[in-house]
Amino acid sequence: MAGPAGRMMATAGGSGPDQRSMDFKGSGKRLLRQLAPERGTLWLMLAAGVLGVALTVVGPMILGRATDLVFAGVVGREMREGLSKEQALAALRAEGDGGLADMLSGVDFHPGRGIDFGAIGGVLLVVLAVYVAAGLLMLVSTRMSIRVINRTVYRLREDVQGKLERLPLSYFDSAKRGEVLSRATNDIDNISQTMQQTMGQLINSVLTILGVLVMMFWISPLLALVALVTVPLSVVVATRVGKRSQPQFVQQWKSTGRLNAHIEEMYTGHALVKVFGRQGEAAADFREQNDALYEAGFRAQFNSGVMQPLMFFVSNLNYVLVAVVGGLRVASGTLSIGDVQAFIQYSRQFSMPLTQVASMANLVQSGVASAERIFELLDAEEQTPDAPASGEAAHAFTGRVTLEKVCFRYEPDRPLIENLSLSVEPGQTVAIVGPTGAGKTTLVNLLMRFYEVTGGRILFDGVDATEMSREQLRSGIGMVLQDTWLFGGTIAENIAYGAARERQVTREEIEEAARAAHADRFIRTLPDGYDTVIDDEGSGVSAGEKQLITIARAFLSDPVILVLDEATSSVDTRTEVLIQKAMARLAHGRTSFVIAHRLSTVRDADVILVMENGAIVEQGTHDQLLSAEGAYARLYAAQFAQAVAEVD
Template structure:
């Protein structure tokens, strides 16, 4: 692929914590029934847990009254204790049901996010993937989604429970002692301040942690896919050094994030201890003054614990929550990425019978605004012609056919097929008429027959075999253990590079395209196979317009038109003999490629 590959943007700080949280809540609201069930179960669970301290407080008062009066009312005490046990069992059962509901809610969100990510990948322009490593994109679609949804599953119940406690506990406290309730609530501003201060310091660190995770994954993916070259050039130590640098950066960012977030737990514990001491002192004085009973102060102290437990629990998960929000931010950034420009509303032109006249009319294009690549290019191909495009690396050869395929939109000018502007044709309709074979072979995990039929899934086995025969791939396929049913994949090593290329060429044969694009299509095959493929290409090109990008000039000598490009411009065009005779850019390329170095004879005895 021709063009710049600048590094993708990496998050360095939290851009919108609240906005990200709101979007996470919006995702949860996509399943209102389960979300309502979570809230409903939470209300029942908290109601049961709030009732238990009051019941136990009454039981304590019965015991104290029995010790100071005529005797203990065992029947009343038994009823109170039985009620407490029943409430505890009911609360346990509701908690179990709620946990299962939350697990389904979180996985529903994960399912929808993955589906959204899959749809997004199909809608993103090629420019997006050119500017980012595959490992970075993969990290957002897998690691960040998993981190987000797993954390949502773990904290949703606790958050719902905590919010209900923060509402219900003060109400129960007020029924016992407004004065003690005021003492407890006085510590709340300190808690909020601590959470805000620590949160502002930790969130940027979690954003850096997950951005570094993406860089590390990108490096690992590169080292795995390029393992042979890394080994060949002895770059293991350099690769290990880069991995170490990324790993150390991830280690440092993670430690800093977790350490800062971990400060909230001790801070909450300290404030809880202060609150407990104040309640014990003031409550003891009220018991001594006979304002409260022992059972009431016992219940109030339990409520104090219930009030601080959700805060302490959330403080303990604070780092995990911050990490999930950072992941959510990266996921939403991916889902919000600018999609390829939609087809115009009037892009309904149908190409029923394509003759193959292709014209580039004053076309200009650049990847970056300040770096022109193709400027004011004019080029035409008549129906059935084979147009070879040659030139030095970076001249814009591959970019030219990418523009024809509408992988990129033009900055100026237009491209026509049979006189019709391709921008007025739906991309899918346009691409159905074009066959493309790239230098880099791509096979998905499946059988050879399925790979050949990728562009025409409804093809019969006879059609698949015919296409393979035309590409001179039938013979080697039949020698495989399972023939056409042999399973191959993206990293399958059972096929040579040349054999994999023949499969992709057969794929192009099968769809019977009107326009053919060959981007170094024979560069991976041996000389004998190349001759066979060239013979097949001659048959395939009959009646079809073909664009052939080649560095090996021997493969395009019979082209009808050879176009020589330099710096995004057509500097020469003509047939092989005419261009050689002109002594221009093509002749220099040809001479440089085929000239034999002179061998000087060394005099005897020298």
Template sequence: MSPRPVTTRRPTTTRRLGRVVGRERRMLVGLLVFGLLNVALTAAGPWLLGRATDLVLGGALGRRFQAGTTADGAIERLRAEGHGTLADVLGTVPFTPGHGVDFGAVGRMLLAATLVYVAAGLCGVLQAWLANVVSQRVLERLRDEVEDKIHRVPLEYFDRQRRGDVLSRVTNDLDNLGQALQLVLGQFVVPGLSIVGMLAVMFWVSWLLALIALVTAPLSVLVVALVVRRAQPAYARQWRHTGELNGHIEEMFAGHALLKVFGQEQAASETFAEGNEQLSRATVRAQSLSGATQPAMMFLSNLNYVLIAVVGGMQVAAGALTVGGVQAFVQYSRQYSQPFSYLAGMSGMAQSGLASAERVFELLDAPEQAPDAAEPPRGAGSGGAGPRGASDMLGRVTFENVSFRYRPDRPLIEDLQLVAEPGHTVAIVGSTGAGKTTLVNLLMRFYEIDAGRITIDGVDIATMTRGELRSRIGMVLQDPWLFQGTIADNIAYGRPGATRADIVAAATAAHADRFVRTLPDGYDTLVDDDGGAGVSAGERQLLTIARAFLTETPMLVLDEATSSVDTRTELLIQRASARLREGRTAFVIAHRLSTIRDADTIVVMADGAIAEQGTHDELLGRDGAYARLYAAQFARAPAAEVT
């Protein structure tokens, strides 16, 4: 019999979040200590006020008797006169016949109560501060984990996820989680302790009234449980729709110009309105469920207050409890029932925070790219020599029986064989979807191959760390990317220690220096991914090419690097890239065949396979796929007949 497979259960969001918060043990201990002090001091306040009330009542009644009479004698006299109820009440309070209110004692009680409440407030402030510190530390740690995770997920993760939804998880969901943590940590400890502490004090004051107060507790717990069970899915839908709406907004802002060109404003507005309505419905349901708990808890609290007032009055009349004791008990009952209202009110925010935490944990649980090799790459045939550096790398790239597919049921590249000799330029051409960019992505290990291997100087790139591999390859993508910073910072992105002279030299080689100097601040002009400062798409591409010039790498990848420039600039870049490729193994992906005629090897790809390869003249002489592509680009349309 085969062994039973071992399955691992993923911890619930609550437990997982609890483990993250639990790392701040010292802060949590301080939070608990100040919470206990707050509850204890808050419990002492009503008792002191009740004692002050009894002193005032005893003084007011004591003046009705002659001085020199004992308290017991005064009580017996009242009973003899038929005032048994008043005698029972008087028997529960301290008084001295013939003496009025001892304002000194009352003042001391009130002063003590004031100090107690001030101390309780100070403990509350410290508790709130600790809750804020804990929540921010948890958020800081989660942000670090998310940032680290973003760099570990494979490129295909971002191909499947909408960028707006990922941004919503990193920003909105983390912010919402932080607010929920701060509220729960700041107010959950005190209400939880208050329920236990006040209940103990109430049993000490009057066990009968305490039992009456307990009647409403199961109903309160039931209300909170029902809210939690129903609100969690609603909050999950709310934040899912928030992410979807953010994704739509981000896409519409990024493509605003095309939106205008194709007249899709109405369609975009309708999509936004639909997503906005879904978000509104989900939010209303979630907030309504959590909001309905407050009236229910207030009803139960008022019911509890009425029962205690009635029974407490009867106990005072029976002499079993003082008026001050009933007063204190009423305050205790309020403090006992109030935490249930707090917990019910916080349940909505807590469920919203848990829904956001679940979305954040989904991101943290996303499949990661295969880990890097433990050992650095070693030279082929080196017999265990040390790792090869960029300076002694020749740059001979070999694809050996490489197979790859994005989806298991759809093969893309099967048994591909390709060799790029050191210092040679390999141009990759073909129709859209033929696998040109995929080939480069496999070389850069943006995706992992399914079969075969790719070697550089005989070393399997799978044995290299990704950082080590990519540090040896300069790359210019089809879509130019600039970060928010100066032009000089963007050019020096791949070489942070570059001097201004190095930056200017790279820009000059890429024919970017001329337009940079026409900008208001020259190389200190601020730009971003959208250009800024009037920098066009072609000029942004020149800056990325200058960035590649500055990186001294033995290999180079140009993925449609001239697609966004005009014909004159293209010619200038061709000359510059020819100098850039000197002594480097270069892979050039191009649709414009005029840019790769001088390549050492031209590879024509079709359906994930190499249809043919050779030099420009050789491929034209074969009159095959390359010749047809070339003819399609440069053949002139016949002149139209004039009738």
């Protein structure tokens, strides 16, 4: 099965490692610019990193000095005391040991003197101090790196949240909900993880490579060139393995998305699967997709796992070359054993960061791809900003609504509402009827300024809606939608959500609103009454009961204007009658806009607007529209005929 849930799951997982950036260079630079506010901390992190790496790369050379002291002590102990170094070497050559004399010529020994443990202890203490200081500096650098990354991601989340608040409703109409959620969660998390895993390590690796190269050339330019011979081989190995493993990771994440989508569909539709006896088929699909994920995951992990042993092989090859050439240099007396030992350590330190840099390429690419998706969201066109509220618009309006030649269209070449004029006095009820898709909800969205009119204007108490802030406008409007929305929490908290943010709602007010909406009776039958906890899906209460809770929320908001969008579509006939009576009390003295399919619910409306094919085709009272024998009369007759058929 590949239904909507599967598509949503695949979208939500769209920020995995299989993503490739369309503009890697541009998006990468823009992501780096996000670090600009942390410039001071970055410099501190870089300074600590440079000093830490410098001390780390100096350590092997100091340890090489300790090795030289040990070797010099061993050699000096075997020589006859009283001779100088030159005399001892001359005696070796006279005895035919010229090769040994050449090798010992580079050793600072004293004939007859053994190992100087005091000097060795001093060197080891210096090494210990150097490594402790290096560790502390790297700790500071890591802490600064974590601070920079978390602050940057924190600001990025704030930017995304602020952007979502400024985006028009049209953006969410055209974008998939799962896609928007994926950018706000998965992509930002991916950026955070990528930066955590790469930024500090990448800087440390680059500094280590530079520092080690300097020390290698300082000790022996010839050995440094020998060590660099294997670098092209390391690059070739990393590139080839990366190209082979990347497609396998793509397939792994695709298989993961398909498996997750299947599990999500089977979980949400488990009742349907059992009703139609599809358990066997669902289990077979799961096994098939699970096998595909196993195969893809095995190939991806195996191919990427080949990287480490191959790089170890190259590193060992480097070790052999350095050991052979270094041994020859020691034999000729050009280098000391301590220098060769330090150089071998440097060769190990040199190959490791190369492997790390190569392995970070895919992580960086994935992170930049997620950053590109975030920047696309941040660059989306925003809704028109609110104009500064004038003194005239700042007063609480009474509910007079005037539409003057209002025009609206989703597409420039497809008019939806043309030259609609309407005047609604405080306390009047305006009903909007028509077939599904006629544009009824669009008209309400224009009143709420979820969309901006493309022509004409909408006035509240004579003040243009564009001269009022959206918050000020919507604070006086209560809305009950056809699709109920509840959040995880108690029933009392869900009802209290309708109250103004600045005032504290009492339990008595909540219960009074519930009684007005005829929700009090069923709420008290629940195990914990008003303190019963429900989730965002409203589990434990029926669709009609959820609607009653949202209506109670509207009661508590005490709006000047009331908007009901098919508010009674999910309740039974008896409850509908009770709600209509409650709505009549609520609508008393308030302007009401009612969207309804059942024409029997709007017979007493002051004005009925009939919409058809996206346009207002009729308006008037119930009796006027019936006598006109137009679109409204046809709708009414069709519903009446349907009701008679249901009775028969």
